[in-house]
Amino acid sequence: QVQLVESGGGLVQAGGSLRLSCAASGGTFSMYAMGWFRQAPGKGREFVAAVSWSGGSFITTDYARSVKGRFTISRDNAENTVYLQMNSLKPEDTAVYYCAARRGIGPYLGLGEYNNWGQGTQVTVSS
Numbered sequence: 001q002v003q004l005v006e007s008g009g010g011l012v013q014a015g016g017s018l019r020l021s022c023a024a025s026g027g028t029f030s031m032y033a034m035g036w037f038r039q040a041p042g043k044g045r046e047f048v049a050a051v052s053w054s055g056g057s058f059i060t061t062d063y064a065r066s067v068k069g070r071f072t073i074s075r076d077n078a079e080n081t082v083y084l085q086m087n088s089l090k091p092e093d094t095a096v097y098y099c100a101a102r103r104g105i106g107p108y109l110g111l112g113e114y115n116n117w118g119q120g121t122q123v124t125v126s127s
Contacts, residue, residue, distance in 0.1 A: 002027035002116050004099045009121030012089055016125070020084040022099030022118055029080040030054045033106025035114060036073060036084045038095035038123075045098065049073040049084060050107035062107045067093075089125045096120040 008020040024032065035050040051073045052060045061073050072085040082099060100114035108114065 002029070002032060002101050004101060004116060004118035006097065006099045006118045006121040009097060009123045011124045011126065014089060014091055014125055014127050016089050017085070017087045018089065018123060020086065020097055020099075020121060020123070022082045022084075024080045024082070024101060027101075027103075029075075030077045031103055032101045032116075033104050033108050034073075034075060034082040035100040035106075035108060036082075037098045037100060037111065038093075039098070039120075040092075040095040043095075045111055047109050047111070048097070050109055051075050051082065052106040053104065056105065060107055062109060086123070089123075091125045091127045094123060094125050096122050 002024050003026045005023045033053050036048040037045050038048050039045040049063045070088045075082045098120045099118040101116040102114045
């Protein structure tokens with residue numbers, strides 16, 4: 001099992017940017033596909049972005065339609081960290097953001113496909 005700790009959340013005005021980080025420990029990070037999900041008040045947890053493992057010859061990413069073109073997921077295997085760069089933030093991006101991991105190629109988009117989760121970090125976008 002890998003342990004995940006998110007950071008970087010906060011309060012930002014609409015149109016602003018934030019970068020979330022997720023530090024992993026306890027596993028071989030490069031062998032894990034990683035994802036970001038979010039949960040707004042009163043709503044279910046939803047997919048945001050995912051990145052494949054880095055055990056192959058190339059890395060692939062995937063995004064929810066609502067964030068494509070504004071958010072970028074990336075991974076740094078030397079730092080055992082996955083990032084979510086969020087630009088042009090909107091009030092509807094307000095949510096608790098969760099990092100997730102599972103061994104495998106990926107990228108995985110389904111909530112149930114992940115078996116390791118962080119505790120979440122709050123992102124609030126004011127209008």
